[in-house]
Amino acid sequence: MQVDRAVAKKGIKSEASEGSARRKAALDRRSIAESAVRIADAEGLAKLSMRRLAQSLGVEAMSLYNHVRNKDDLLGAMVEHVASGFYRPDPEAADWKAEMHRRGIRAHDQMLRHPWSPPLIAGRVNDGPEMLGYVDATLGCLFAAGFDAADADDAWNAMDSYIYGYTQLALSFPFQPEEYAQVAAEYLPHLPKERLPHLYAMTEAVATYRHKGMHRFEFGFEMILDGLVQRRAGQG
Amino acid sequence: MQVDRAVAKKGIKSEASEGSARRKAALDRRSIAESAVRIADAEGLAKLSMRRLAQSLGVEAMSLYNHVRNKDDLLGAMVEHVASGFYRPDPEAADWKAEMHRRGIRAHDQMLRHPWSPPLIAGRVNDGPEMLGYVDATLGCLFAAGFDAADADDAWNAMDSYIYGYTQLALSFPFQPEEYAQVAAEYLPHLPKERLPHLYAMTEAVATYRHKGMHRFEFGFEMILDGLVQRRAGQG
DNA sequence: CGCCGCAGGCTTACAGTGTAAGTTTTCCTG
């Protein structure tokens, strides 16, 4: 209802492609969320305040509250934006494992693109239409593959646990893969060898071995998928 | 009045003291962190402010900064406290899979006990001694099992991704397992059946099926472990 | 045309945050 009105309003004041200095014309829930995403991408979620966001839209902070209930609601809208980039598995597809594989990779990539998103996606109740549609497609594909409700629930849980967990860990790791070797070499002298012998050995190895780089996400994800395939097979 | 207030506060927190008049409190890093953990457990991380924490210790906010660099440092100390409850796999153990299994279960349980902890554990750089010792023991056990550095890295990553991801998702799910059936039944009429057919079917099933309850964490975790075992076997 | 309602902007204000800077108290040691 509120959305409908906002959309209608926007349509009315479509203002014939005005190139004027006043950019405040496009103030609605979606454009606010998009601007918020842009700020969070560029400067981090911590820097995203209502005032900062309003400023980027050429408006005062409190004006945002005409389009967004509160900051939490705004975060929900941002999650929806991210979720709109997720892949929805196709229930009609022949190869369900391939669908799920693609789903996982895309979610991982999309969250890497918006590094602030995993805590929000995994740490809140997200029941926007985009997210629900995503879930619906996923369940549909699993059902079509022969999973019953309980199995689909388990499968979905297992996959998403890994997807979110891996992405979150990857994002909070303080170094880029290309840096590993050099950083390891620098840390090595400061590591108490007798207190942490295995971590020392590990660091030593990292300092010298050529890092594989790619496919690290898929290493564990494939284990989950294979486990699911196996379970499906063993169960008719 | 200043004296009165001081006396009153001392009285409030006197339960843990040994009754000596000059003993105000054992205010050090550890006891501060423990108090912080207690508050976060009871009231949530959002309610944990420096002032609130200081108050619980019968002290002013700024006094904490004599023992803790800043709030982030405090969070680190809280993580260390949680990590002290993790299980350190034994490199000497015969059955490395059992060790890793136990490690995962314990980490999961420990984080459930401190629901605010997963975002901190997975979302920050935690290099306290407790956490490093935990990592060292884990690597040691994997090395002893025959993993080389790269494989151990992959294995460790895969396991922890699942552990953190699953725990985080479980914690942010808004209902308890026992409620599932009833909540599903209540939601069902509000779900747009034609827009979200599979989610509808799922909810319908949840409303009727008897929930398994236990072993949901292990469902996916076992897949990871089995995948690791298999990989180890195939590689001599 | 004039007027009115009101959506959506704006201003002000408040309680709360982390913490820098500076002051006072407390305690240990010589």
Place this chain on the structure above:
DNA sequence: CAGGAAAACTTACACTGTAAGCCTGCGGCG
């Protein structure tokens, strides 16, 4: 007991989300 260091305290500042209320310009109606 003197002096100095450690630690607690006070004050202050910049910043947060947002409640309450005001103002303005636009669309619809008599």
